[in-house]
Amino acid sequence: MQRTLPRTIRTLLGAGCAAQCLLPAWAGAIPWQFQLRNTEGQPLADAVVAVEIKGPARSSNGRAEMAQRDRQFQPHVLVVQAGTAVHFPNFDTVRHHVYSFSPIKAFDIKLYSGTPSEPIVFDKPGIAALGCNIHDRMGAFIVVVETPVFGKTNARGELSLDLPPGEHALKLWHPSRLQPLLLSQKLNIPTGQASGVSSLVLPPQ
Ligand SMILES: [Cu+2]
Numbered sequence: 001m002q003r004t005l006p007r008t009i010r011t012l013l014g015a016g017c018a019a020q021c022l023l024p025a026w027a028g029a030i031p032w033q034f035q036l037r038n039t040e041g042q043p044l045a046d047a048v049v050a051v052e053i054k055g056p057a058r059s060s061n062g063r064a065e066m067a068q069r070d071r072q073f074q075p076h077v078l079v080v081q082a083g084t085a086v087h088f089p090n091f092d093t094v095r096h097h098v099y100s101f102s103p104i105k106a107f108d109i110k111l112y113s114g115t116p117s118e119p120i121v122f123d124k125p126g127i128a129a130l131g132c133n134i135h136d137r138m139g140a141f142i143v144v145v146e147t148p149v150f151g152k153t154n155a156r157g158e159l160s161l162d163l164p165p166g167e168h169a170l171k172l173w174h175p176s177r178l179q180p181l182l183l184s185q186k187l188n189i190p191t192g193q194a195s196g197v198s199s200l201v202l203p204p205q
Pocket residue numbers: 071095096097132133134135138
């Protein structure tokens with residue numbers, strides 16, 4: 001799929017690249033693995049992990065992409081830093097009508113094909129649920145976080161991030177959660193450790 005896309009779009013689509021591409025390089029950063037499970041002990045794929053590192057906050061002026069392909073949104077969960085402009089290209093031959101009623105960003109892109117000229121800027125943290133007025137089965141989420149340090153878990157419910165030692169704020173979310181709110185936890189990364197693991201249970205609400 002990605003071979004046929006122009007390079008800029010491949011870059012935007014690189015969901016696994018989000019954290020690595022935006023992550024500042026810290027001296028003494030520690031490879032830290034997150035393992036997320038639900039209350040039944042099953043691994044949670046596509047779970048959002050965001051780490052708010054203490055220090056001056058930087059706003060994002062980046063861009064990201066929520067595509068429509070084969071009458072589905074791609075990706076199903078998009079994580080962006082607040083301030084990111086999200087484009088909604090339609091790669092299908094049918095037209096879509098993308099909308100969100102979510103309090104963090106209500107919008108409506110009426111029936112269109114191709115790429116709308118104006119992106120939507122997501123400037124408030126939280127979760128926007130997306131739908132399509134034409135295709136009821138289409139649904140996706142844009143998760144807006146206040147840090148450039150984030151990623152999504154793989155099929156085994158795992159994600160690795162290089163993090164500096166310190167007391168950080170951890171934000172977690174998964175589409176199985178009934179509440180459109182990120183779960184907040186503390187994350188303590190000790191100094192002088194080669195690596196670490198956080199095994200976390202994400203309750204449904
Ligand atoms: Cu549609």
